[in-house]
Amino acid sequence: MSVLVVAEHLRGELRPVTLELVTAAKELGGPVAVAVVAKDPSALADAVNVEGVDEILAVAVDQEEFENDVYEQALEQLLSERDFDVVLLGFTVNSMGYGPALAAKLGLGFASDVFAVRDDGGLVATRAFYGSKVQAELEFPGHDRVLLLLRPTAWAPAEGAGAASTTDVSVSISGSRARHKDYVEAATGDVDITSADFLLSVGRGIGDKENIPQFEELAGKMGATLSVSRPLVDQGWIPSSRQVGQSGKTVKPKVYLALGISGAVQHLAGMKTSGTIIAVNSDPEAAIFNVAHYGAVADLFEVAEELEKLY
């Protein structure tokens, strides 16, 4: 089936998810076109010209950085001129701003956070429901065109030099109502969790802010660096520089010891490539066990107390 991949870029750099989308597109058979919506699409053309890409659609717009009205209008015009069976976007913050809108406007088949696709005489997509505890296969009856937001890191990035042709596509953008002003870097903390060999990571399971010092101390004793999952940052218990996950840091320590972390998709995206993952959780169905190398269904405080004794 013919696939349109929408390239994602930030401050002049192609974002890695784009090449992952190309891999998924190839699995659907192709032909594969990649749309680059940018002020100067040619600057990104080389980066997306990887093996398996048949055509690069260069869509020049006035805006250098992402704005959702611009992408929506550009894509709408592109889809009115060209036929694609499937449109692939990353399940990213940018895509969340216009992908569902485009699907609603054009009446496209739609699903997001999809992590497997196949052509089974029709498109079949797999995604999770109910906090990742179950998965489901989706089909798209009644839709000639389907727009999917694919989970980052679920596919390997496409590699190798491509031989894609480039087509310039002109679009007219009639205004952008949410305009990019500035980027502000994430706060850097006193500790760089991305350089640690051993992370002791705690989540909602620790229950209370008052328990954080206990785990800081345990991490110190064990020779680990303390990191956390998002809910602890949301509650203001600890600075965001300690946060592992999609909106925090992506880490790859030799050992990732997760205590009381259930394993939300966004958290797993930030740590699943760690060398060895050990998870302790009281819920035997916790999603963290799906990526862990070692798991224990246990009370994290009891395990922490025993670890204290050993170090």
Added chain:
Amino acid sequence: MKIVVAVKQVAALGDEVEFTEDERDVDPDYLDFALNEWDTYATEEALRLCEASGDGEVVIVSVGDEDAEDAMRRCLAMGADRGIRIESEERLDPIQVARALAEVVQAESPDLVFAGVQSADAVQAATGTALAELLGLPRVAVVTKMELGDGKATVNRELEGGLVDVLEVETPALLTIQTGINEPRYATLRAIKQAEEKEIDVRQPSDLGTPAYEVTKMFVPPKGEGAEMLNGSAADVAQRIKEIVEECTA
């Protein structure tokens, strides 16, 4: 100042799961229900803005069956003024939910519309943006900060890795609200009791269109391939963890 907040009663699975006979969904007997976490932040943000304006109304809208009113009552107990529930017994896709909401929200002519970034059970992150489209409103997804101006707002959008995109958005607008933007208040017992008396209007949905997808099969994912479970007492588990750590960091 009138702010409409779209909320969802989300379903959580416990330790056990059974599927319906057609294997396309979980048997509802195995589900627990609660107000979506993101929506507590959206409701709080709406309440704060209205309180600051001195003259405001916060309207909670939701699509679901009568049980969904439990989640709406939570928002009313936090301080929202009234609710509108759009009747639906079925599990809808996010674009259908947006279609069900659109007419009702439009009729309210709000100054702002809020939704949570995503729902904890389905994680589509789609309803808010789709709703903005149907309402013809500017929108920003994944908002972590906002300041209202005259006919516009300055908002922070949280990108991957924590990078913040500062935007200026024309208002009225729809914003999807990220967790951590504020500290949602707890409802007092008295407020919970008073919320029982607040009005929840029930409407029937109009045409929801062709579903965006159809679930053909739901199943329990293959278990953590290669995950070795550490059994025994907490002391045994701790001992094994120490051994594994020493082996892997050596």
